[in-house]
Amino acid sequence: MWKAGHSHIKTKMKELHSPLAGEMSAHIFFGHRYYGYDDALYAAIRLLSIIAESPATLADMLDAMPKTESTPEIRLDCADERKFTVVEEIKRRVAGRKDVKIFDMDGVRVESADGWWLLRASNTQAALSIRCEADTKDALARLKAEVAGHLTAVGIAPPDGFI
Numbered sequence: 001m002w003k004a005g006h007s008h009i010k011t012k013m014k015e016l017h018s019p020l021a022g023e024m025s026a027h028i029f030f031g032h033r034y035y036g037y038d039d040a041l042y043a044a045i046r047l048l049s050i051i052a053e054s055p056a057t058l059a060d061m062l063d064a065m066p067k068t069e070s071t072p073e074i075r076l077d078c079a080d081e082r083k084f085t086v087v088e089e090i091k092r093r094v095a096g097r098k099d100v101k102i103f104d105m106d107g108v109r110v111e112s113a114d115g116w117w118l119l120r121a122s123n124t125q126a127a128l129s130i131r132c133e134a135d136t137k138d139a140l141a142r143l144k145a146e147v148a149g150h151l152t153a154v155g156i157a158p159p160d161g162f163i
Helices: 006-016 040-053 058-063 080-094 137-153
Strands: 020-022 028-030 074-077 101-103 108-112 115-121 127-134
Touching: 006 020, 006 028, 028 040, 080 108, 080 115, 080 127, 080 137, 115 137, 127 137
Parallel strands: none
Antiparallel strands: 020 028, 074 127, 101 108, 108 115, 115 127
């Protein structure tokens, strides 16, 4: 887990000697055979190579993956001069809780028994970026309600249809 953005990821890959990294935006970075290469066609060719060399089918590989419920990346308009402050205010709201694990390397990510949620200021837009992931629909609903509550508490209306 690291900061979003290709320059941050490539730097971290080099530091960790990582053969692979990816973002939810579907950017996949290869450190194996080439440092930090991010190209959809190359990723597809590498996937086809893995499938060709495996006794398992792609369907078998996908079936073996954990099943989760998640939101897409949600972009919420927020003025550039406010977006980082919003993230800091919400980070302060969750700080000190004993029932969660908090990561603040790039925004605030909160892990709980229900799953996790992330709120970060976009590096490229006047927007906040929100993601939530849980094992069940009910747990996902609780995470989304928590995020919406924090946003409301700092004066930001949650996205339409979020909860």
